[in-house]
Amino acid sequence: MARRSNNDGLGKAQSLLSTAFPRVILNDTTLRDGEQAPGVAFWIDEKLAIARALARAGVPEIEVGTPAIGVHEIAAIRAIVAADLPLKAIAWCRMRLDDVDAAVASGVGMINLSVPVSDVQIAAKLRGGRAEVLDRITSVVNYARMKGLDVSVGGEDSSRASVDFLMEVVAVAKEAGARRFRLADTLSVLDPFTTFNLVAILREATDLELEIHAHDDLGLATANTLAAIQAGASHASVTVIGLGERAGNAPLEEVAMALVQISGRETGIIPSELVRVANVVSEAAKRPVPLNKAIVGGHVFTHESGIHVDGLLKDRHTYQALDPVVLGRDHDFVIGKHSGIASIKASLAKLDLCASTAELTTILARVRAHAIATKGAVTLEKLTAIWREVSDANTERHVTSP
Ligand SMILES: [Zn+2]
Structure with a gap:
């Protein structure tokens, strides 16, 4: 009977945690970052089916695509917005005015404006250095707010950025009217310990929503996501079966189940829908779910x-x-x-x-x-x-x- 009393203790601790911390918001980016996986291209009806499956699974936010790609992408995003699903549709944009215009045409209510924040990326991609990053944030976020959009500022390559500069970015983003900062571990260089420390510093410095966006090149995306949430991140980017650029992103099913199973944190995700979502995405992406894939693999039980x-x-x-x-x-x-x-x-x-x-x-x-x-x-x-x-x-x- 010792086992049962241990479980009861764990259950009590978990329910205390749940009441102490609000729900973690998962932002599924299968339709944007997931589609960036090599050779993956979703048709509009597949995008709609994925969005519906995600809504049915209780996913509260999805990144629906990149309007700047062109009219077909805008049409797909419009179709998803028109479906009026019980989730927030967010478009991904570069930190540019014309990208904001394309997002407005797509009908979304919120955008993620991405801008490089590490010195190596700033030097290669922007002429004006760090000052240009801050200027762009001010002007483009202001413009998007004027257009009635909610804004998340996505710090591309945040994990290789100077922490002092990240603090400036976050302050300027808030000043310009952003509601969220996305810490993107674009190249997957973080481990759970550095993730925890970095997010804890940002959490202390700002009251903006903080979103962790972890990639899985070292197989640490789920662990890094949990560490970020433990340190105070309010949101997490995920993709179904971890589909995404290179080794992919933090998998929706792993993050959702690990949060509730280990940390006692609620996400609103309906576990019994996870296999269905994985199958819908796997079929549309033409990527079979590995038999040993955590949570949804055919052989894990x-x-x-x-x-x-x-x-x-x-x-x-x-x-x-x-x-x-x-x-x-x-x-x-x-x-x-x-x-x-x-x-x-x-x-x-x-x-x-x-x-x-x-x-x-x-x-x-x-x-x-x-x-x-x-x-x-x-x-x-x-x-x-x-x-x-x-x-x-x-x-x-x-x-x-x-
Ligand atoms: Zn990414």
Whole structure:
């Protein structure tokens, strides 16, 4: 019973955290940064289907696209806005007046105005240095506000920027009327510890909404996103199955589930919709969901190992931290090289078959040999055939024995 009291303690701590901190807002950018993944191009009906699936999953904000790309992109954004889904549609723009005009034509109510903030990017992309960055923020954010748009200022390559300059950027953005600053780890150079420190400094310096935008080149996007939220970020950019530029972005399903599971933070995401969203995006992007993809992969609740299956059959809490039922899924057991007697017995029971202890040992040996030879799990049909061979041989032995 010790386990139960530990869980109760954890539950209490989590509910305290939930009341102490407001809901974390996830901003899904599958339709913008996700589409920037090489070779991915969504058609308008696919964009609408993705937006609908995200709305159904309770995602409160989505980045719908980049209006400056042209009339087709604007038409797609207009179609999503016209669908009147229960989410905020945000367009991505460069820090330019003509990009703002294109966003106005797309019908969105909020934009992310992106501007390079690291010295290396400023030197390569803008002539006027840091001063030009600040001037552009002032003029373009003011212009967008005049046009009635809510504004997030996106600091491109924030993670390689001088912290002092970031503080200036944030102050000027607020002064110009922005409501949010996006800290973009564009090149994925952060780890959770530096992310926490950086966001904590910004959190202390401003009352703007803070959004973390993490990339996954080192496999740290989810961890960095959690660290940023722990340090006070109010918003997080995510994409479905992590689809995005290079190694992609922080995956929606991982961030949503880790926040509630580990940090006790609510996002409003409906877990049982996550597999559906992943399938919609996977199909439109022509990117299969890897079997071992956290939360939504086909095999993440499938067990073969004898030790784990035996434990799960006795008490699911032995090897279950995340309850698959929350995701509308369930455990699945397969038999193969790593199976033990308990899983063979359970699989035979499913087939209404039984075997003696000696027969089970023989069946297990044959199951393992078949799995090794075929490099795969053993189907129930094959198990039935093995059971028949073993029990027939046994009957023969009994019949022919003196
Ligand atoms: Zn990005």
